[in-house]
Amino acid sequence: PFVFPQHSLFLAFSKFGLLYSVRAHRNAAVAGPGCYAVIKFYSAGDAGRAQRTCNGQRLFQKSPLKVCVCTKQKGFQQQVLALNSNKCQELANHYLGFNGWSSRIITLQNVSGFDGENEELGKMLQKRSVKYLCAVEVTLPNHGVRTRGVALSETDVENSEDPLEFVTASRRVQKLAVGKALSSAFQKILLVVLENGKVAVEYNSTQEELADTLTEEELKGLVQVSELSLEQFDLEEEEVLSDLSFDDELPSREMPSN
Numbered sequence: 001p002f003v004f005p006q007h008s009l010f011l012a013f014s015k016f017g018l019l020y021s022v023r024a025h026r027n028a029a030v031a032g033p034g035c036y037a038v039i040k041f042y043s044a045g046d047a048g049r050a051q052r053t054c055n056g057q058r059l060f061q062k063s064p065l066k067v068c069v070c071t072k073q074k075g076f077q078q079q080v081l082a083l084n085s086n087k088c089q090e091l092a093n094h095y096l097g098f099n100g101w102s103s104r105i106i107t108l109q110n111v112s113g114f115d116g117e118n119e120e121l122g123k124m125l126q127k128r129s130v131k132y133l134c135a136v137e138v139t140l141p142n143h144g145v146r147t148r149g150v151a152l153s154e155t156d157v158e159n160s161e162d163p164l165e166f167v168t169a170s171r172r173v174q175k176l177a178v179g180k181a182l183s184s185a186f187q188k189i190l191l192v193v194l195e196n197g198k199v200a201v202e203y204n205s206t207q208e209e210l211a212d213t214l215t216e217e218e219l220k221g222l223v224q225v226s227e228l229s230l231e232q233f234d235l236e237e238e239e240v241l242s243d244l245s246f247d248d249e250l251p252s253r254e255m256p257s258n
Contacts, residue, residue, distance in 0.1 A: 017046025085179035149184030153177035
């Protein structure tokens with residue numbers, strides 16, 4: 001049977017820089033046997049070097065490989081998508097090192113029922129909404145950069161009378177809120193990778209938010225501010241949760257030492 005060479009492609013192209021994703025697909029029937037692949041780099045410079053080096057070469061197969069740079073991003077011309085927290089951490093670990101950054105949770109608050117949406121015509125709804133607000137701080141000690149992110153996450157519990165279902169949903173929403181807040185904090189950090197491999201860091205002041213100027217006490221008291229619009233923190237990003245278990249701890253996190 002035909003096997004997609006995703007692993008071989010990853011090994012060959014990861015030599016040029018950190019990869020965002022590798023996807024191999026079978027050719028259409030009219031194109032004959034074989035496959036084509038879409039490889040995404042975080043860095044356009046890495047992608048350019050990979051294309052120039054690998055085009056026309058026999059990397060892991062008998063026939064030469066045709067490699068070209070894709071310049072047309074279908075459907076994304078007017079939309080800038082934020083990296084989810086897993087990708088942000090992967091990028092930070094690669095360019096800053098495991099000891100080059102750290103993150104901690106400032107506050108993780110249950111704001112379920114804050115807007116009274118669970119009550120209708122004086123009766124509690126069968127479906128209960130679970131909502132958490134999270135504030136996270138990211139620190140890059142070697143570059144003197146500190147930034148914060150705030151995010152809101154919620155879900156509906158179909159059977160709120162089932163304790164296990166309610167606890168499971170609450171735990172998942174907490175982790176999703178933490179992930180979104182971490183992603184939000186990273187959006188204000190610019191990594192400038194020089195040709196000699198050195199990395200400079202800049203704070204993107206155009207993305208400055210209220211969370212960066214508030215004290216920790218003020219952040220912890222956000223739900224007491226009646227004028228606050230929680231919708232501004234409701235990111236629509238789809239977070240990857242496959243690597244999160246219900247046994248993980250949610251408090252402050254530091255990267256391990258080498």
